[in-house]
Amino acid sequence: MSMQTDDRYNTLEKSMKKLSYEKNALIEVLHSAQETFGYLGIDTLKYIAKRLKLPYSKVYGVATFYNYFRLKPKGRHNVVVCLGTACYIKGSDKILEKIEQRYGIKAGETTSDEALSILTARCFGSCSLAPVIVCDDVIKPKTTLESSTLEIEEMIK
Amino acid sequence: MITSTAELQELANKKREENEKNPREISSERSTPFYTKQRRIVLENEGLIDPDDIEDYIAHGGYMSLFKALDEMTPKEVIEEVKISALRGRGGGGYPTGLKWESVSKVQSLQKYIICNGDEGDPGAFMDRAVMEGDPHRVLEGMAIAGYACGANKGYIYVRAEYPIAVEKLNRAIKQATRLGILGENIAHSGFNFTVEIRLGAGAFVCGEATALIASIEGNRGHPRQKPPHLSDHGLWGQPTVLNNVETLANIAPIIKNGGAWFRAIGTENSSGTKVFALTGHIKNTGLVEVPMGTTLRELIFDIGGGVEEGRKFKAIQSGGPSGGCIPEHLLDLQVDYESLKSAGSIMGSGGLIVIDESSNMVEIARFFMDFCRSESCGKCTPCRVGTTELTLLLDKFIKKEATKSDFELLKEMCNMVKSTSLCGLGQTAPNPVLSTIKYFEDEYLAGIKND
Ligand SMILES: Cc1cc2nc3c(=O)[nH]c(=O)nc-3n(C[C@H](O)[C@H](O)[C@H](O)COP(=O)(O)O)c2cc1C
Ligand code: SF4
Ligand code: FES
Secondary structure (H helix, E strand, O other): OOOOOOOOHHHHHHHHOOOOOOHHHHHHHHHHHHHHHHHOOOOHHHOOHHHOOOHHHHHHHHHHOOOOOOOOOOOOEEEEEEEEHHHOOOOOOHHHHHHHHHHHHOOOOOOOOOOOOEEEOOOOOOOHHHEEEEOOOOEEEEOOHOOOOOOHHHHOO | OOOOHHHHHHHHHHHHHHHHHOOOOOOHHOOHHHHHOOOOOOOOOOOOOOOOOHHHHHHHHOOOHHHHHHHHHOHHHHHHEEEEHHOOOOOOOOOHHHHHHHHHOOOOOOOOEEEEEOOOOOOOOOOHHHHHOOOHHHHHHHHHHHHHHHHEEEEEEEEEEOOHHHHHHHHHHHHHHHHOOOOOOOOOHHOOOOOEEEEEEEEEEEEEEOOHHHHHHHOOOOOOOOOOOOOOOOOOOHHOOEEEEHHHHHOOOHHHHHHHHHHHEEEEOOEEEEEEEEEEEEEEEOOEEEEEEEEEEEHHHHHHHOEHHHHHHHHEEEHHHOOOEEHHHHHHHEEOOHHHHOHHHHHHHOOOOEEEOOOOOOOHHHHHHHHHHHHOOOOOOOOHHHHHHHHHHHHHHHHHOOOOOHHHHHHHHHHHHHHHHOOOOOHHHOOHHHHHHHHHHHHHOOOEEOOO
């Protein structure tokens, strides 16, 4: 599909226009691009560089500096394990380990059938519910080794 | 449009009558010790008002302080009141807010900025999230008063992207306040203009640091820079800038309403007012608690927090996040204020309090924080970039019980080196969790040294 016919590029173009193609709105543009595409692919980053008249190295540098931006596509479902202090103290590192083993991939990776990505986060601000995992944007409070995999099975089935 | 105190009062009265007709249920939990030991200023509206409705905020006295400042006070008098209150920054540094405002107010410039730091980087803390989501107008009111006091007409709120609901509530609040003319041009016919915009963070802990945050708003990687120049001279886009934490700003409206002396009378000699803490970890009652400064750790953990869960034994409490330290049991009668925590080898930080029971190993906890700093180091300066990596590897040796005696000396030496030679607060404080656990739990390190 060419960029001109891909609707998502129209959406991105509109959001850049709204920000008046300001160079200093780069992070806002990256946010809306990630929202539109689900991740920031190299083509998308190059396109943004061209439209904002910024060097590609700058756009790439900013996109890779911040943890929130993903340069690889996510699976159809995703589980985010919180590794913030409150969750860590309650054993979230062990939960992550178990999930990684169960699906045979590491945090940041996607299963080969693209069904599931495992991600990690620093804190959702839901620390009184620790340890939390987030299944497709739904917070699962007070998870255990057992409940975490059950939640994931439920999500991807 | 609301253009005078009288109109604001009228709207408040009307809404109050409406509320009386449809009273909202107030949770009966408020009479348990968890609540009765608290003193709520920052969180006074939490759960009581509808954050989506500006009229509800106004019915609870909202925006009265802003109108009072605009109607009755000069910018200098506002700053004087904040100085009298002795309010100190709640973002971690504890710098007196009045002095910060004063230095910006004295700089001559056509353009100045107020920035609200809503990055809440300490993983395990969620005070600022609660304020932004539960009482967003309070933040806007604090910012507008700061703008009036310092001569700034533009504000930014830097919110972490992991808080989408906070962003939504703040956006709605800004729209509603703008519609009523409480933000915008010539507010209450005073000639004062003030607008607020939101900027999203993108998941970098270092962006909570003042100069990195500004780099991020300007669309760059969040690399801190050397200070001076300070933000008061050279902040956002090179202009004089005040940066305050969410909770700091949430204290402003009550201070203007009740007076600086009222605030000064709460808390301790050097730390006035209350502090919101996020109680988490191995503790029965988790959640946000707001108490006067000077409350002891024992009261916080046992009276309010209900003690350690499942009858296990208390071991330590961690305060100050990745820049803080662990405080052992024999210091539980310590009063919580900036100086006391510092003297115990920790810091107030933003207010995360994590209770740790006997099942945890302190070296592993120190490693957890070090690894966090390692992965969040921006990489600009060598002591922090390389030092935090080396320190993580060293701590691993202790955890695997493969360390030598000289590793222990090296660990301490390297901690002090990273502390004293790093460029910004991240590196300067990264060794704190290690140093404080060595201080109080040295035997757990010694247990990691192999005997040969
Ligand atoms: C590495 C690092 C991270 C920080 N993170 C935050 C943060 O998340 N929120 C915050 O308010 N202050 C944070 N600070 C402190 C800010 O730099 C700054 O001192 C504070 O926002 C000033 O506001 P205050 O005077 O109202 O506390 C951080 C500092 C450092 C060095
Ligand atoms: S101390 Fe660490 S975070 Fe701060 S500037 Fe140096 S490398 Fe970056
Ligand atoms: S530490 Fe996991 S939600 Fe805060």
